[in-house]
Amino acid sequence: MADYDARRVEEKWQKIWQGQNVSRAIDNDPSRPKYYLLEMLPYPSGTLHMGHMRNYTIGDAVARYKRMCGFNVLHPIGWDAFGLPAENAAIKRGTPPREWTNSNIAQMKAVCERFGFSYDWAREISTCEPAYYRWNQWFFLKMLESGLAYRKRSRVNWCPQCQTVLANEQVIDGFCWQHETTPVEAKEIEQWFLRITDFADALLEGIDELTGGWPERVLIQQRNWIGKSSGARVRFDVADIAGIGLDVFTTRIDTIYGVSALLVSASHPQLGSVLEGVPGRAGMDAQLRAMRQSSVKAADIATAEKEGFFTGRFAVNPFSGERVPIWVANFVLAEYGTGAVMCVPAHDERDYEFCEKYHLPVKVVIQPLHAAPLRADRMNEAFTEYGKLVDSGPYSGLASEQAREKMAADAAAKSFGAAEITYRLKDWGISRQRYWGTPIPVVYCEKDGIVGVPEDQLPVRLPENVTLTGQGQSPLASVPEFVNATCPKCGGPARRETDTMDTFIDSSWYFYRYTDPHNDRAPFDKAKAAYWFAIDQYIGGVEHAILHLIYSRFFCKMMNGLGLVNHREPVKRLFSQGMVLRDGAKMSKSKGNIVGAIEMADKYGCDTGRMYTLFAAPPEKDLEWSEQGIEGSSRFLNRVYRLIDKHAPRLRNVRLNFNVQMDMAKASEKEKLLVRRAHQTLKRVTNDFDVRWHFNTSIALIMELVNALSAQEPLDQDISPEILKAVLCLLVVMLSPMTPHIGEELWEMLGNEGGLAKQAWPAYREDLAREEQVEVIIQINGRVRGKMLVDAELGDDELTDRALADERIKMLLDGKQIVKTIAVPKKLVNIVVR
RNA sequence: GCCCGGGUGGCGGAAUGGCAUACGCGGGGGACUUAAAAUCCCUUGACCUUCGGGUUGUGCGGGUUCGAGUCCCGCCCCGGGCACCA
Numbered sequence: 001m002a003d004y005d006a007r008r009v010e011e012k013w014q015k016i017w018q019g020q021n022v023s024r025a026i027d028n029d030p031s032r033p034k035y036y037l038l039e040m041l042p043y044p045s046g047t048l049h050m051g052h053m054r055n056y057t058i059g060d061a062v063a064r065y066k067r068m069c070g071f072n073v074l075h076p077i078g079w080d081a082f083g084l085p086a087e088n089a090a091i092k093r094g095t096p097p098r099e100w101t102n103s104n105i106a107q108m109k110a111v112c113e114r115f116g117f118s119y120d121w122a123r124e125i126s127t128c129e130p131a132y133y134r135w136n137q138w139f140f141l142k143m144l145e146s147g148l149a150y151r152k153r154s155r156v157n158w159c160p161q162c163q164t165v166l167a168n169e170q171v172i173d174g175f176c177w178q179h180e181t182t183p184v185e186a187k188e189i190e191q192w193f194l195r196i197t198d199f200a201d202a203l204l205e206g207i208d209e210l211t212g213g214w215p216e217r218v219l220i221q222q223r224n225w226i227g228k229s230s231g232a233r234v235r236f237d238v239a240d241i242a243g244i245g246l247d248v249f250t251t252r253i254d255t256i257y258g259v260s261a262l263l264v265s266a267s268h269p270q271l272g273s274v275l276e277g278v279p280g281r282a283g284m285d286a287q288l289r290a291m292r293q294s295s296v297k298a299a300d301i302a303t304a305e306k307e308g309f310f311t312g313r314f315a316v317n318p319f320s321g322e323r324v325p326i327w328v329a330n331f332v333l334a335e336y337g338t339g340a341v342m343c344v345p346a347h348d349e350r351d352y353e354f355c356e357k358y359h360l361p362v363k364v365v366i367q368p369l370h371a372a373p374l375r376a377d378r379m380n381e382a383f384t385e386y387g388k389l390v391d392s393g394p395y396s397g398l399a400s401e402q403a404r405e406k407m408a409a410d411a412a413a414k415s416f417g418a419a420e421i422t423y424r425l426k427d428w429g430i431s432r433q434r435y436w437g438t439p440i441p442v443v444y445c446e447k448d449g450i451v452g453v454p455e456d457q458l459p460v461r462l463p464e465n466v467t468l469t470g471q472g473q474s475p476l477a478s479v480p481e482f483v484n485a486t487c488p489k490c491g492g493p494a495r496r497e498t499d500t501m502d503t504f505i506d507s508s509w510y511f512y513r514y515t516d517p518h519n520d521r522a523p524f525d526k527a528k529a530a531y532w533f534a535i536d537q538y539i540g541g542v543e544h545a546i547l548h549l550i551y552s553r554f555f556c557k558m559m560n561g562l563g564l565v566n567h568r569e570p571v572k573r574l575f576s577q578g579m580v581l582r583d584g585a586k587m588s589k590s591k592g593n594i595v596g597a598i599e600m601a602d603k604y605g606c607d608t609g610r611m612y613t614l615f616a617a618p619p620e621k622d623l624e625w626s627e628q629g630i631e632g633s634s635r636f637l638n639r640v641y642r643l644i645d646k647h648a649p650r651l652r653n654v655r656l657n658f659n660v661q662m663d664m665a666k667a668s669e670k671e672k673l674l675v676r677r678a679h680q681t682l683k684r685v686t687n688d689f690d691v692r693w694h695f696n697t698s699i700a701l702i703m704e705l706v707n708a709l710s711a712q713e714p715l716d717q718d719i720s721p722e723i724l725k726a727v728l729c730l731l732v733v734m735l736s737p738m739t740p741h742i743g744e745e746l747w748e749m750l751g752n753e754g755g756l757a758k759q760a761w762p763a764y765r766e767d768l769a770r771e772e773q774v775e776v777i778i779q780i781n782g783r784v785r786g787k788m789l790v791d792a793e794l795g796d797d798e799l800t801d802r803a804l805a806d807e808r809i810k811m812l813l814d815g816k817q818i819v820k821t822i823a824v825p826k827k828l829v830n831i832v833v834r
Numbered sequence: 835g836c837c838c839g840g841g842u843g844g845c846g847g848a849a850u851g852g853c854a855u856a857c858g859c860g861g862g863g864g865a866c867u868u869a870a871a872a873u874c875c876c877u878u879g880a881c882c883u884u885c886g887g888g889u890u891g892u893g894c895g896g897g898u899u900c901g902a903g904u905c906c907c908g909c910c911c912c913g914g915g916c917a918c919c920a
Contacts, residue, residue, distance in 0.1 A: 217838050217915070224837085224916055231920080250920060263920090306918080331918040341920045349835095350918050424919060545915085615858070616846060622913095629846070632858050635873095642873090697848070700857035707857090710874095777853050782901045784853055822900050827852055832900050 006605025023118035040540030078125035134459030191431035227424025249337030437500030445487035652751035
């Protein structure tokens with residue numbers, strides 16, 4: 001008996017699959033339904049560990065299953081090949097970024113092939129190739145034309161470690177998303193932005209469409225990030241200075257008669273004018289400097305003590321005409337709303353806290369609808385709910401909801417305010433002062449200003465052989481051949497833009513490129529994209545909840561506007577898989593806790609690794625790597641191999657029929673049991689693939705089937721070859737999406753031709769899965785007191801009679817009064833006694 | 835503070851309101867072997883037991899139900915997200 005030789009079997013079948021074009025997706029195939037399955041494209045860092053492999057294993061199992069179910073499956077992969085690590089590696093060891101990147105890609109591709117992932121390699125893309133990034137430039141030009149791309153000077157996030165600007169989405173808690181050690185700094189520079197805010201409402205509305213298909217927490221994160229809030233803008237004139245007014249944004253204009261102060265941020269642009277000529281100015285300036293420098297960390301900000309000072313100036317409440325002091329307060333954000341707020345201590349927690357500290361007056365202007373009236377002198381916290389207005393001039397007596405509308409309308413009529421909606425979402429800053437990315441296709445001409453590079457001159461190629469320093473401005477600025485350009489409009493001298501694009505642009509539309517990867521006239525063919533889209537299933541880590549996943553949605557909407565696509569959302573279903581941990585921590589190079597994919601495959605074979613990652617935990621949960629666990633998986637596959645190896649010779653020439661003709665009169669109990677077992681397993685495994693994706697339970701069920709087979713040994717004496725073959729083949733088929741190499745090998749050993757990859761997934765048969773006899777438990781007062789084997793179809797009354805007739809039950813019921821009985825067919829009888 | 839997930843044996847984890855702990859790992863015992871590895875078999879929540887079985891047990895406290903890991907209410911703990919957003 002030969003042992004299972006993983007390496008030989010894996011190489012053998014990978015070669016055969018290649019020859020059969022097993023994973024080729026066919027454009028516009030009318031004969032089958034399409035299924036677009038995608039895992040997030042990897043950054044080619046060079047190392048692939050079991051964390052990556054888990055992601056791809058889940059995808060591959062589903063891809064193989066869907067193919068067997070008759071779908072035309074698009075399962076592509078590519079490389080997110082631009083980005084800083086390549087540039088940093090180049091600076092460190094002098095290897096050009098392209099060389100470093102391509103050699104990593106080659107390594108990683110080899111690992112993917114070693115694992116037998118069924119990607120359509122003919123569609124492989126790499127974002128650093130001109131054939132790809134020219135379309136980034138093309139999209140940029142389209143957005144420049146329509147005004148969605150624009151240039152402005154503003155305060156942006158600067159990561160001192162990356163030596164580049166970051167988008168808001170790429171700053172997490174005040175730190176760069178890649179570097180959790182150095183805080184992001186504020187820097188005022190001019191750069192390119194994409195008007196993602198134009199789509200704020202569309203992105204918000206799309207969330208409803210995604211509900212059910214996307215994990216709720218991702219949708220919540222996106223909704224929070226967009227942060228829509230409706231309220232009003234109101235102008236407070238500054239007293240004693242003609243012509244200066246401060247705008248506040250509020251969602252509670254209904255509380256405006258309760259304003260005790262006007263609070264402005266330390267960075268408010270008008271603060272200079274307000275403070276003009278007030279006494280004590282020097283001391284104030286010192287305080288302002290201190291406030292502007294305070295911590296950027298969100299957690300610190302939220303818990304920081306509220307600080308502020310009176311500016312000596314007053315503002316006039318346009319509704320009441322009341323004069324209120326103007327204060328500077330550290331908790332007012334310069335970047336949100338108008339950078340100034342009205343302070344209503346009775347109806348806002350923060351304002352209450354602030355006024356408590358500085359002894360500012362509290363005035364109640366909203367009374368609760370269903371509780372005792374509030375009194376300012378008896379309050380110990382703000383009342384922030386809606387209620388009924390009091391002491392609010394002509395608005396007294398109105399409900400908050402109505403007052404909000406009426407007061408905003410009145411403010412607009414008297415032109416000191418208007419209803420307004422603000423968003424937390426800001427435009428996407430895409431300029432990067434680094435080399436290894438897509439050049440922004442723009443030149444600056446003295447005469448014509450900003451001029452987009454004409455489409456027919458794309459791509460603007462990234463020059464190779466550039467000296468990289470990593471010193472805070474784009475290395476491209478030091479390449480005269482690149483910088484010096486001709487203005488496409490006037491033909492005069494022009495300077496080329498030297499910043500490159502955020503690499504998140506590359507990944508915002510890459511999945512469209514897979515539908516038409518070699519097109520050199522357009523980013524993709526509309527009809528091909530229309531056939532394959534939307535993505536039926538996307539799989540990736542949850543860390544991209546508001547990065548890649550919001551940018552991609554924005555791009556889809558932008559493309560929809562260009563008429564390139566006709567759908568509104570690119571991804572129907574999203575699955576977030578858990579991380580692979582070792583010693584409780586996420587696998588990473590720096591922690592030194594990596595289990596290398598190749599090492600794992602060398603030791604156990606890739607099918608064993610695939611099986612373990614699917615078996616050890618359901619896919620959405622984190623998985624703790626266990627060397628003993630993987631040995632268990634290895635043992636199991638060997639056991640299956642030996643079982644089939646033992647019986648295959650006798651079965652090789654038997655005709656395979658999954659729907660064994662069960663002649664009930666002829667079949668033995670043992671035979672019926674095995675067939676039933678197999679079809680019950682098939683039913684549940686099919687369900688796991690279709691709806692639950694709990695591959696761990698699928699594998700457990702298959703293990704049980706193998707256990708049942710082993711328990712029935714010797715199989716060759718009591719089981720007819722037809723039945724045994726059908727059961728063993730079912731077993732192999734069910735296993736094959738998860739462990740495809742050993743699956744194919746066993747399938748062949750059992751005498752089947754044509755390859756499993758092209759085999760149809762068998763339908764389970766209810767009649768073969770049905771149990772004739774079931775064990776029903778007998779309870780007395782909910783406690784198990786007996787069991788009986790009965791006909792599965794037995795009704796309630798019959799069941800109850802049988803239970804009551806049981807000798808042991810009779811004995812236990814002796815002297816008790818039966819209050820009621822509950823019978824559940826196929827399950828139990830519960831006898832309630834007193 | 836607010837919003838999502840979770841909390842089940844020694845461990846990873848199973849359980850459409852119906853025998854809690856499937857399956858695997860680990861532990862204990864045995865078979866095969868000169869021996870070991872591999873393999874196979876038995877056993878394995880806790881407590882009590884006259885070895886028939888009994889009691890108890892899914893973070894804690896209540897409730898609904900004939901019956902609750904599962905549903906409801908109130909807490910505790912862990913993980914994640916948001917966090918002075920006016």
